[in-house]
Amino acid sequence: METKNILSTKFLKWLSFGVLIIVALLLVFQLGISVGYHKANFAIKWAQNYKRDFGGPRMGMFGIYTGNNFMYGHGVLGTIAKITPDSIVIRSADNSEKIVNIDSDTVLNQAAQNIKLQDLKTDQQVIVIGSPNQDGTIDAKIIRVFPE
Numbered sequence: 150m151e152t153k154n155i156l157s158t159k160f161l162k163w164l165s166f167g168v169l170i171i172v173a174l175l176l177v178f179q180l181g182i183s184v185g186y187h188k189a190n191f192a193i194k195w196a197q198n199y200k201r202d203f204g205g206p207r208m209g210m211f212g213i214y215t216g217n218n219f220m221y222g223h224g225v226l227g228t229i230a231k232i233t234p235d236s237i238v239i240r241s242a243d244n245s246e247k248i249v250n251i252d253s254d255t256v257l258n259q260a261a262q263n264i265k266l267q268d269l270k271t272d273q274q275v276i277v278i279g280s281p282n283q284d285g286t287i288d289a290k291i292i293r294v295f296p297e
Contacts, residue, residue: 224278225249225287229271236286237269239277248286249277259294269294 227241239247251257257264269275274297279289 223281223287224276226276227274229269229273229275232266232269232271234266237275237292239275247277249279249292250282250286250288251292252288255279255289255292257292257294260296264294273297 225239225247227239229237230240231238236248236250274295276293277289278291279287281287
């Protein structure tokens with residue numbers, strides 16, 4: 150009889166409700182940790198995995214436009230080989246070099262901060278997005294420097 154009274158008290162109902170809330174909050178917290186871990190795991194070597202992650206399908210539409218160089222039509226990913234006042238030379242993973250033209254409208258950033266051309270150094274990994282020219286150079290719109 151006494152156990153029946155204890156189980157039906159308001160205190161026990163509130164206590165069990167509180168425990169359920171705490172368990173639910175801990176599950177949500179664990180879910181947040183898991184999502185953060187997977188995001189960090191994805192971003193950890195973003196520059197090295199760029200081609201694998203964002204290269205698109207292995208073959209183009211209807212089997213045309215094959216080859217590794219097609220994806221670099223409007224940009225390049227690689228390391229800085231040479232820096233001049235108005236351009237940089239980027240060496241890609243296949244050791245080909247692309248000349249990237251830089252003007253006053255080009256946005257350069259590193260770790261979410263804007264930087265200047267003078268802040269660039271050789272052997273830094275960068276990704277360049279821009280417009281191709283007839284002479285094979287690229288007019289850069291955005292240059293992102295990856296942390297070492």
